[in-house]
Amino acid sequence: MALFDSLGAxxxxxxxxxxxxxxLWRPTVTEAENGDSSVTFxxxxxxxQQDDCTEAMRGQEGYTDKDVRLIILMRNGTTVIAxxxxxxQVTAAGRRWSISxxxxxxxxxxxxxxxxxx
Numbered sequence: 208m209a210l211f212d213s214l215g216a217x218x219x220x221x222x223x224x225x226x227x228x229x230x231l232w233r234p235t236v237t238e239a240e241n242g243d244s245s246v247t248f249x250x251x252x253x254x255x256q257q258d259d260c261t262e263a264m265r266g267q268e269g270y271t272d273k274d275v276r277l278i279i280l281m282r283n284g285t286t287v288i289a290x291x292x293x294x295x296q297v298t299a300a301g302r303r304w305s306i307s308x309x310x311x312x313x314x315x316x317x318x319x320x321x322x323x324x325x
Contacts, residue, residue, distance in 0.1 A: 222254070222316070226280055229255030230298040231291055248296065253288060254280040255299040257322070264321045267308055277304060277322045281315055291318060296325060 232248035239245070256278040264276060277297055281288050290309075291297075297304045297320075304322030311318050 222280055226254035226256050226278075227300065229253050229279070229300075231255075231279065231288065232296040232298070232303075233291075234294045234296075251288065252283050253297070254283055255297060257299045260321060264308065267321065269307070269323070270321070271323065273324050275299075275304065275322045277306065277320050279318045279320070281311070281317055291320070297322060 229252075231251045231253045233251060234246050234248050237245050237247065258276045258278065260270070260274050260276050264270060264274065277299055279288070279291070279297065290311075291306060293305075293307050293309065295306055297306055299322070303325040305325050306320045306322055309318055309320040
C-alpha cells in the first residue's frame, strides 16, 4: 500500500501543476429550535479538471446532456483532501456542479465524479 501512496503522491505533484484551481463546497446543516434547517457550504481549495462524460456516465440514471466528468486531485499541495460526498458541490471552470457517482483511482491520486449543473 505504501508504494501506491507514493505513486499517488507523485502523480498529484505532477498533475497539480497543470490542473486548474477549483472549489469543493462541503455542506453543514444547522437545525433551528423551531425545526427549520439551513444549509451553508464551506469552501475548500482543490485542483479539478472538467472533461466530457464517459460512456458509462452517460448510461447512469439521471444523466443529462449538460453533465460533465470532474477529476479532482486528492491533495492540494501537501494538504490531503477529505473524501467528498454526494452532498458536496464543486466549482470548476467558473460553474458550480452537484456531484454523483464518486470513485477513486487505485493509487489514491484523484476522484472521478459526474457533475450536474446546480
